[in-house]
Amino acid sequence: MKRRTLLKTGSLVLSLGLPHLARGATILTVRVWPAPEYSRVTIESDGALVAKQQFVPSPPRLAVDIAGITLNPALKELVAKVKADDPNIAGIRVGQFAPDVVRLVVDLKHPIKPQVFSLTPVAAYQHRLVFDLYPVQELDPLEALIAERLKDPIVKDPIAANSPPPAQVNPADPLGELIAQQTQSPSKPAAQGPAPGTFATQTIAGSAGSTRARGINDAKTTPSPAATTERLIIIALDPGHGGEDPGAVGPGGTREKDVVLRLAHRLRDRINATSVNGNPMRAYLTRDADFFVPLGVRVQKARRVQADLFVSIHADAFFTPEPQGASV
Ligand SMILES: [Zn+2]
Structure with a gap:
């Protein structure tokens, strides 16, 4: 054609x-x-x-x-x-x-x-x-995220893994808790949430239908699976444009594709340093360099890593210099 x-x-x-x-x-x-x-x-x-x-x-x-x-x-x-x-x-x-x-x-x-x-x-x-x-041999981005997580010193170090701070002994999955609250019969106390150890490898509502659990079980180094099985909370960051597509270009030649990639890198550092109730957060970038990714592929990539949240990052241009803030 x-x-x-x-x-x-x-x-x-x-x-x-x-x-x-x-x-x-x-x-x-x-x-x-x-x-x-x-x-x-x-x-x-x-x-x-x-x-x-x-x-x-x-x-x-x-x-x-x-x-x-x-x-x-x-x-x-x-x-x-x-x-x-x-x-x-x-x-x-x-x-x-x-x-x-x-x-x-x-x-x-x-x-x-x-x-x-x-x-x-x-x-x-x-x-x-x-x-x-x-x-031909493409990288599995989810496996890469998990492999990267297993390299973290906290996972490698048996002392750190064996004696987490009290808040992490029974890590709760806030989303899992919410789902449990909604599906439990009213007679059961909702506040208890799911039993320890059962929530750890479950996938969230957004990934329903997927058969892959995202838990990392490092039972090789620790005896108690309940305390050490964790799930990664994956945030897909989607820096707009890239490659042949510069996005908006500022008066000084600043290109949107560069601004949003830098922003995504800074966000990734913040996200990777954060955990929610003992479950580490991991950022996954739909593009980590200056190349073009079609819109459909961006979404596909986020689905492949079973992202909990998809955040598209743009730095729009406007006709006057007055506007401030963000468009979401
Ligand atoms: Zn844009």
Whole structure:
């Protein structure tokens, strides 16, 4: 479908017969957006590009032939734009493969599933050819959160785990208590809440239907499961925009995508240092770097970690400098 649109654009361009378009498109700029979830390579040009790509498994690399262009300094910059710590890309090589075909080889750190698509001009952007390189073996974000929690000194240290302060001996799950109050028969004293040990691994109402409990049982280091089984309270923080989408841009060039990411990092530190009735809170970021995440994926990611709360962070622009406060 996209391919067909591209071809149509191509024939329209030719029929107009404009000299600078007839010779093909010129690469204007290239961008690389590295992130653990996927790395994106964007090639921006003054005309639509048609590319053919092929994934070669050993060693993992993506070979891309772009027709109708010649190698120019803007495209050569791609080579230097790959960072050593890019989670997915090891390097990029470019060369003039045929008189009007440029071959691009993206060397990869592991097998990837490529998604290639083109975007038509919008706002400050011209035609873009986009390569999204998703690792075949994706990280389970919930497992990562739990693994990170198990690395915490309080969990590792048997003394700390064995002798929590009195308030944590019988940690209560406020949400679980609320649910219990609503489902219990009136004759039962609601204030008691669920029996110790039963609430600890239950998931909250928001995750109903999920079969995965989120409790961390570190019974290996401690004898009493009631006192040591805990559940993570997961707050999904969703910094808006990212990557190609800067969000609002302030008069001094401040970009919303950067402001909200910094805000999310500060919030994460606060959340990770907090626990509610002995249940540690953990922040999960829908994006932890400067890359674009579609709206649906943001929600999907929060669901995958069974987040208790989803907080979308934006820093909207307004036409006058007077407004203050937050929009929620
Ligand atoms: Zn926004």
